[in-house]
Amino acid sequence: MSTLTRWTSTHAGSTATELHHGALLATALEYANRGWHVFPLIPGSKRPATPRHAATDCDHTDPWCRGGHTGWEQRATTDPDRITRAWTAAPYGVGIACGPSGLLVIDTDTPKPGAALPPVERVGNATSGEGVLIALAEDCGDPDGMPETWTVDTPSGGVHRYYTTAHLAESLGNSAGRLGPWIDTRGNGGYVVAPPTVTDAGRYLVGIDTPPAPLPAWLVQLLTTRPAAPSSVAEPRPVAHRSAYLRAVLTKEAEHVREATEGGRNHGLFAAACCLGELIAGGSLTEADAAATLLDACAGHIAAEAFTEAEAWQTIRSGFRRGATKPRTAA
Known part of the structure; x- marks a missing residue:
């Protein structure tokens, strides 16, 4: 699989805005060529540009909703004609629907200013999602640590790691904090903002430009293991008493x-x-x-x-x- 094509223009009259608009279209097409389903984001925002109504407000007049409300995940596409029409109309940001794209994206972040730190036993000496993820790899005995994969640097100082899931028997959804503090995952029902999108917070940039690796087995186990069912059911306590x-x-x-x-x-x-x-x-x-x-x-x-x-x-x-x-x- 080829690495991401960088868009350039030789048109002497191109402004910085025009260049960015062209880069968004060209990159959206390149993602689609990889088999990643893309959809437009409101310029300067992380929110989907369509649909423009909530499911509860759907009156089925939108052509996409005539058979029932259709959200951003169903509208995400790899069709180059649809992508070209959309991104020619406006400088939309690029969203990638993880589930249809066969991706599980691990989103590591940094603590928000003023936020309380989690208990020490949950993070050890880690001070960010990256640190927690590295510690997890060591604890799970992975000799190679985190395998190199396609990554994106986010404006908040976090990292998106893209992994493929075609080898899994069970699809994975989203999670928040399941792997540890400052770590979320995006799968079925989730999406990520992709480069070269610019939001009010800043620009999303490619960190490591290499084909996505398969999701490691130890991460699959952590994301699919269910807590054991209790062996017996105790008598319910009165609701008025909160333990x-x-x-x-x-x-x-x-x-x-x-x-x-x-x-x-x-x-x-x-x-x-x-x-x-x-x-x-x-x-x-x-x-x-x-x-x-x-x-x-x-x-x-x-x-x-x-x-x-x-x-x-x-x-x-x-x-x-x-x-x-x-x-x-x-x-």
């Missing part, structure tokens, strides 16, 4: 929702709702308390128009229903 464990679960799930990033917010909310739905079904938590906790946690995402309150409610209810199939009680 330290229950308070910790509510705090942790709310934190996961608040810290979910672009492309993984809805999945993070759903995963948190599933977790709390198990406790609701087990009698340790009321649905009203769980819903209030989750809605408060995603208030920032609603304000940023990542989704509407109605969409958040729909995701929460779906998570509660899924969680109810595995009832458990708070210790």
